[in-house]
Amino acid sequence: MTCLRLDNVSLSFADKRVFSQLNLRVGSGEIVCVETGVLDGGSSLLKISAGLCAPTEGNVSVDGLAIKDMTEQARFKATCMAFEAGGLLSIFTNYNNIAFPMLYHTSMTKAAIASYIEPLAEALQISELLPLEPHQLNDVQTRMMNLLRAMVFRPKLILLDEVQSGMSESMRDNMLHVLLKEQQQHGYAVVMTVTAGDRTDFADRVLAIRDHKLEDAQ
Amino acid sequence: MLNSIGRHTQRYAGVLTGIIGLLGLALNTCPQLLKPQRRRIFWLLFKRQLFNSGLRAASINTMIAVLLGVFVMSKAYSVIPNNAQFIDYYAQFFNIMVNREIGPLISGIILIARSASAVTAEMGQMQLYRQFDALSAVNMSPALVFLLPVFFAFPLSLLLMFFYFNLICIFTSYAVIELYHAGGITLMSFIRALLEQVTVTEVVVSITKALVGGCLIGLASLYFGYNVRDRFTDVSRAISNSNTFQLFAFFVLNVGLSYLVYL
Numbered sequence: 492m493t494c495l496r497l498d499n500v501s502l503s504f505a506d507k508r509v510f511s512q513l514n515l516r517v518g519s520g521e522i523v524c525v526e527t528g529v530l531d532g533g534s535s536l537l538k539i540s541a542g543l544c545a546p547t548e549g550n551v552s553v554d555g556l557a558i559k560d561m562t563e564q565a566r567f568k569a570t571c572m573a574f575e576a577g578g579l580l581s582i583f584t585n586y587n588n589i590a591f592p593m594l595y596h597t598s599m600t601k602a603a604i605a606s607y608i609e610p611l612a613e614a615l616q617i618s619e620l621l622p623l624e625p626h627q628l629n630d631v632q633t634r635m636m637n638l639l640r641a642m643v644f645r646p647k648l649i650l651l652d653e654v655q656s657g658m659s660e661s662m663r664d665n666m667l668h669v670l671l672k673e674q675q676q677h678g679y680a681v682v683m684t685v686t687a688g689d690r691t692d693f694a695d696r697v698l699a700i701r702d703h704k705l706e707d708a709q
Numbered sequence: 710m711l712n713s714i715g716r717h718t719q720r721y722a723g724v725l726t727g728i729i730g731l732l733g734l735a736l737n738t739c740p741q742l743l744k745p746q747r748r749r750i751f752w753l754l755f756k757r758q759l760f761n762s763g764l765r766a767a768s769i770n771t772m773i774a775v776l777l778g779v780f781v782m783s784k785a786y787s788v789i790p791n792n793a794q795f796i797d798y799y800a801q802f803f804n805i806m807v808n809r810e811i812g813p814l815i816s817g818i819i820l821i822a823r824s825a826s827a828v829t830a831e832m833g834q835m836q837l838y839r840q841f842d843a844l845s846a847v848n849m850s851p852a853l854v855f856l857l858p859v860f861f862a863f864p865l866s867l868l869l870m871f872f873y874f875n876l877i878c879i880f881t882s883y884a885v886i887e888l889y890h891a892g893g894i895t896l897m898s899f900i901r902a903l904l905e906q907v908t909v910t911e912v913v914v915s916i917t918k919a920l921v922g923g924c925l926i927g928l929a930s931l932y933f934g935y936n937v938r939d940r941f942t943d944v945s946r947a948i949s950n951s952n953t954f955q956l957f958a959f960f961v962l963n964v965g966l967s968y969l970v971y972l
Contacts, residue, residue, distance in 0.1 A: 564848070595746055595747065
């Protein structure tokens with residue numbers, strides 16, 4: 492079954508064309524890596540898929556439903572994007588950046604939410620960062636916190652923007668090990684943008700953005 | 710000059726329209742509080758806002774109220790007419806000076822200086838660093854997370870500050886009486902004399918000043934903070950514009966209501 496579907500998606504900012512008639516299908520439980528360069532639209536592709544940016548033309552659907560027509564509750568269950576930079580609200584602690592959306596969208600108790608967050612944070616080796624505030628994190632830690640949030644939400648589709656960037660080899664291996672284990676357990680689809688030097692061997696498909704479209708990476 | 714007046718009028722009209730829009734959005738978002746999940750997140754954020762804007766202002770509120778209590782009492786001594794019953798005269802003086810005018814005005818100024826500028830700075834920084842994208846990414850409504858807590862906490866904070874300010878002023882005044890007046894006035898008779906001066910109209914006007922004023926101050930903070938664009942200096946400009954507008958609007962509201970009701 493198709494989880495993410497982008498049909499004839501075009502995107503332009505002022506006079507800059509980013510995508511032109513781009514198409515993509517991602518199956519349920521599939522892992523797709525997208526190789527990106529500088530300013531070629533990798534983050535925009537994920538934002539369009541998450542419904543955070545409206546395409547100039549074309550349609551985006553997750554699990555058969557048009558993302559633009561979803562309620563915030565439905566969108567929360569459908570998709571979550573982990574940002575390459577930022578993505579956390581500075582007025583909350585890192586823990587509350589993850590817990591508050593769950594309090595907002597679900598009827599889970601605080602204890603139940605903690606039972607989702609804490610083991611995963613432990614596995615990702617970022618437990619000690621949870622009580623801190625976003626400004627106390629470096630770039631890699633911010634990306635890890637974004638990843639943790641996406642994994643805790645367990646939506647149908649997780650969108651990861653250059654999550655591997657800047658990580659040491661051991662940290663990256665551990666992060667991918669935890670991600671793949673969780674992904675297999677909960678069956679969500681993953682779209683991850685990657686840059687030079689990032690691992691892609693775990694992906695079902697590797698694509699690249701060329702000439703404003705997606706193609707198989709060579 | 711006419712051009713300048715026209716520009717300023719247009720700018721203020723734009724601000725007022727924006728604030729009315731925020732008021733509409735706040736009222737429109739209120740039904741979301743019927744959902745238990747939304748209510749619990751609102752409650753957490755509302756308590757945080759009330760703590761920051763109401764309770765943490767208590768120390769500065771106390772200091773100003775103490776100084777004012779001493780000042781008003783010493784003024785009352787210096788202008789008291791011959792043969793007047795001191796306690797009745799002072800109660801009347803206190804009610805007109807502190808309860809009706811100075812108390813609400815100073816409480817409003819404290820709210821603007823301490824909390825409203827903090828909210829504008831918070832919103833401005835979030836806008837500058839595109840943190841509203843983060844909120845969209847987790848599909849949370851900015852109206853419920855930022856607008857409603859301020860919309861409810863600011864009026865309530867101002868009401869608490871009015872009450873607290875008056876209370877501190879009363880006790881300070883009594884302490885000054887105890888120190889300098891040889892008449893043997895008890896605290897109860899002092900409070901009774903003050904309460905006799907307060908009418909239902911005055912209570913209603915004070916509550917109206919707090920609720921409308923607090924709401925106006927809170928919404929203006931959010932409006933100016935949310936309108937920050939890409940430059941860092943936009944944040945300081947937003948705080949400055951916001952405070953100017955709030956001081957002007959709150960002063961007009963205070964004087965306007967007093968003029969309509971008491972004169």
